[in-house]
Amino acid sequence: MPADLALVTDSTAYLPQETLDRHGITVVPLSVAVGDTVFAEGLEISPKDVAEALRGKERVTTSRPNPETFAAAYRAAADAGAREIVSVHISGELSGTVEAARLAAGEAPVPVHVVDSRLVGMALGYGVLAAAEAIAAGREAAEAAAAATRRTGLTSGFFYVDTLEYLRRGGRIGAARALLGSALAVKPLLHLDGGRIEPLEKVRTASRAIARLEEIAVERAAELEVDVTVHHLAAEERAEPLAERLRRRIPGLRELYVGEVGAVIGAHVGPGLLAVVVSPR
Template sequence: MSRHVAIVTDSTAYLPQQAMERHDIATVPLTVVIGGRALEEGNEISARSLAQALAKRRPVTTSRPSPATFAAAYRSAAEAGATGIVSLHLSAEISGTHDAAVLAAKDAPVPVRVVDTGMVAMALGFCALAAAEVAEAGGSLDEAVAAAEKRAAGTSAYFYVDTLDYLRRGGRIGAAQALLGSALAVKPLLQLAGGRIELLEKVRTASRAIARLEEIAVERAGAGPVDIAVHHLATPDRAESLAGRLRERVPGLGELHVSEVGAVIGAHTGPGLLGAVISPR
């Protein structure tokens, strides 16, 4: 990291590898624990392996990075020439990752601004890209933070899951909401709101839920310049189909990323996830 402001995020941003390399964004991995074995997301476990473990009903949990892991990332950035670091992470409402970063930042060799984006997946990734672009243009630490916070404030994330059971088990959605989603075989649409995962709508069938997800994405995107990410877990055909329709229907579309989520988010959503992140420029 040769520029004076370095960007650090975590593995739940699910940024394309090419984008991370192009913008020199460092990533700190979260951990997935399967049957008592701890595995680093992105390095030691794939989404496919996670889906197989879930299908076999093996016990799966997740955990935040340690403060020591963040401290090592901050030292590495400083040694590479950074005089300040923006550390951007998934919502503190659903993970202790932000808290671990805050602890590590206290003893970092250069100033570190830790930002709770209130986001996850490419909703977080777009924030990291916004900060990186400002840093690359010679912006200050405060300016890079402001760019990330502005992007977060305008970004929306919506997603469909086949069942709320995985979110309920992981404590990421309330039991009452999970019961509502399970009643009468209703298919749930969810959103990130205030950094939390909340039930947005209940739709009768999977096909109608996915069609409704598309409509919400198009409405939210509007006519102005916007970047979109389509995420999935073990449903690539659904994702490519949705992405193709959004390409046709969103006039101001800039970047469109289609990717499978990693093991950490997949552990809480289960196979069948289909998500849309809408991020106006």
């Protein structure tokens, strides 16, 4: 990445470490508290730790980075020679992270282009990658921010959870709250819509829900040239076979990535999550 432009995201993008290193992307961590102990996502707590805490019925909460954390990242980028910064983050409907980034941007020593992806996980990650590729191609910061916005606008995220209980506890359930009354009788499929978690369909069994998740991803991909991510939390035995089926069924597939979500998203969805991100190029 050119030294005069810097790229920042947050820890909920769940980009592979080698991708972060290759593009020189700075990651600002969100926080996860288990009981009274606070950890930095991606540095001090693993998805496995969160899954075990949730199964043990421990209190798990999350919080955004404070503006000073962003300010420090922006100062460091400027000190390293950046004349502008692109900062791409989790949906403002799900977290105050983008608000903290904007507050810090107002005091930064160089211009900062803050992008609300309206997404999370690798759905956000693909927007970060679009910005990285634009910068590598010699585009200006405003163009890189626009590339991120374009890619995230095309990207869809669909997911299955074993229970809505964790989303309910975290207050992230949105309109999907309407499913709670029948939660014991259904396995909900949800999606990201307008930056929020919204209900998509109700299915009677886990196996049917996963089959339907596969169908939705295939329909969304159609004949387009797409990248796909299969996310999970403590459900690799479900994620890997789903990924292989998608590999066979999506004709325009370019890259397919299977990865566990991190501690922050894990805290809100619980063990058993299975998600598919479809991102047209």
